[in-house]
Amino acid sequence: MTTLFVNIKELLQIREPDEKWVAGAAMKVLPSIENAYLLVSDGVIVDFGKMEELPLVDFDVTEDCSDRIVLPTWYDSHTHLVYAGNREQEFVDRINGLSYEEIANRGGGILNSAKKLQETPEEELYEQSKHRLVEVMKMGTGGIEIKSGYGLTLEAELKMLRVIKRLGEEFSLPIKATFLGAHAFPAEYKENQEAYIDIIINDMLPKVAAENLAEFIDAFCETGYFSVDQTKRIIEAAQKYGMVPKIHVNQFTVIDGIQMAVECNALSVDHLEVLEDKDIEALKESETMPVALPSCSYFISIPYTPARKLMEAGLPVALASDYNPGTTPSGNMNFVVATACIKMKMTPEEAINAATLNGAYAMNLSKEYGSITKGKKANIMVTKPVPSYYYLPYSFGEQLIDKVMIHGEFI
Numbered sequence: 001m002t003t004l005f006v007n008i009k010e011l012l013q014i015r016e017p018d019e020k021w022v023a024g025a026a027m028k029v030l031p032s033i034e035n036a037y038l039l040v041s042d043g044v045i046v047d048f049g050k051m052e053e054l055p056l057v058d059f060d061v062t063e064d065c066s067d068r069i070v071l072p073t074w075y076d077s078h079t080h081l082v083y084a085g086n087r088e089q090e091f092v093d094r095i096n097g098l099s100y101e102e103i104a105n106r107g108g109g110i111l112n113s114a115k116k117l118q119e120t121p122e123e124e125l126y127e128q129s130k131h132r133l134v135e136v137m138k139m140g141t142g143g144i145e146i147k148s149g150y151g152l153t154l155e156a157e158l159k160m161l162r163v164i165k166r167l168g169e170e171f172s173l174p175i176k177a178t179f180l181g182a183h184a185f186p187a188e189y190k191e192n193q194e195a196y197i198d199i200i201i202n203d204m205l206p207k208v209a210a211e212n213l214a215e216f217i218d219a220f221c222e223t224g225y226f227s228v229d230q231t232k233r234i235i236e237a238a239q240k241y242g243m244v245p246k247i248h249v250n251q252f253t254v255i256d257g258i259q260m261a262v263e264c265n266a267l268s269v270d271h272l273e274v275l276e277d278k279d280i281e282a283l284k285e286s287e288t289m290p291v292a293l294p295s296c297s298y299f300i301s302i303p304y305t306p307a308r309k310l311m312e313a314g315l316p317v318a319l320a321s322d323y324n325p326g327t328t329p330s331g332n333m334n335f336v337v338a339t340a341c342i343k344m345k346m347t348p349e350e351a352i353n354a355a356t357l358n359g360a361y362a363m364n365l366s367k368e369y370g371s372i373t374k375g376k377k378a379n380i381m382v383t384k385p386v387p388s389y390y391y392l393p394y395s396f397g398e399q400l401i402d403k404v405m406i407h408g409e410f411i
């Protein structure tokens, strides 16, 4: 199947194959072609250029993209999309003055979701998660990472990971699985944390690895959750099975988790709402992607990740949704991009770089996805008619993604 897109108002994010990410001042630049064509064959980008240089080509279908922007799909590198039920009562509790921490201390938060998930049959969990995935794909997500971490028992963690695996088999977009058994201590291990860590290392990890259920390892490295030392032990145990770290860190407090994650060659460090200069120093010269989650900051009213400081230090930034029932009940990457512009003062170019190529990097996909590059997979989206790409974050809340193509097929 060959599709020829013609009369594209502007084709965004054109990159060379060896560009693994965009960092620092270069994030201000979003290479593009106005009045462009794009040729996709057998799921792969084969050619693109200016309309006036369109060669004679064979194709099965044409797509007229007059007045429309064409760009790579969003790559959402941090989600908890597989969960059971919702937590709207906690949302109202927060409006009435309780903090995230106070709600968690009363048995709400992650443990509330874990209870619901443990009680939910696998088939029902799959159906709920599938519905969410269909919705985010329609909004332009063309690659996604999904974590476990609402199971907190061997059985329930495996149930989550099997649901993620099944989504990966039944949907065409790339789905990357992360094992997050270290998301919170179950109530019965609050006073005996080492026993739960032993369960993660000795019971959960070997089973997750044996069934090949996760490529990445994550932990909530935070005051009141997993300490830097505990997180390090879990990472090192997972690395023996070839799992790559992607770590929740610096959401509420600075505890030097970034330094440890970088030393462990983490692929990404995620959240970073509170960040000190020493954290930024630790990220320099590393291969670790800082990932910001602005919808989480928005929803629970915490600081926004200082993306400008990161970029001024020459670092890359990726944007992801953090889709989860507690801090971010939304996987809308268009809102993420708009919020990054509005609240984090990222320019549209920076935000689009952060949500495409850099997002793909943060889940080990940027060699094949994330930019308009000959030979890369054709995961692309077409907007509705818009005056310019600035309009995407400007007209926040409007659904402007008209068509989404995954591996050369419209969904």
Ligand SMILES: N=CN[C@@H](CCC(=O)O)C(=O)O
Pocket: 109, 110, 113, 220, 248, 251, 296, 322, 324, 325, 326, 327, 328
């Ligand atoms: N911070 C840790 N984990 C999730 C929230 C978990 C929850 O509240 O259910 C996050 O990334 O925000």
Ligand SMILES: [Zn+2]
Pocket: 078, 079, 080, 248, 322, 324
């Ligand atoms: Zn998260």
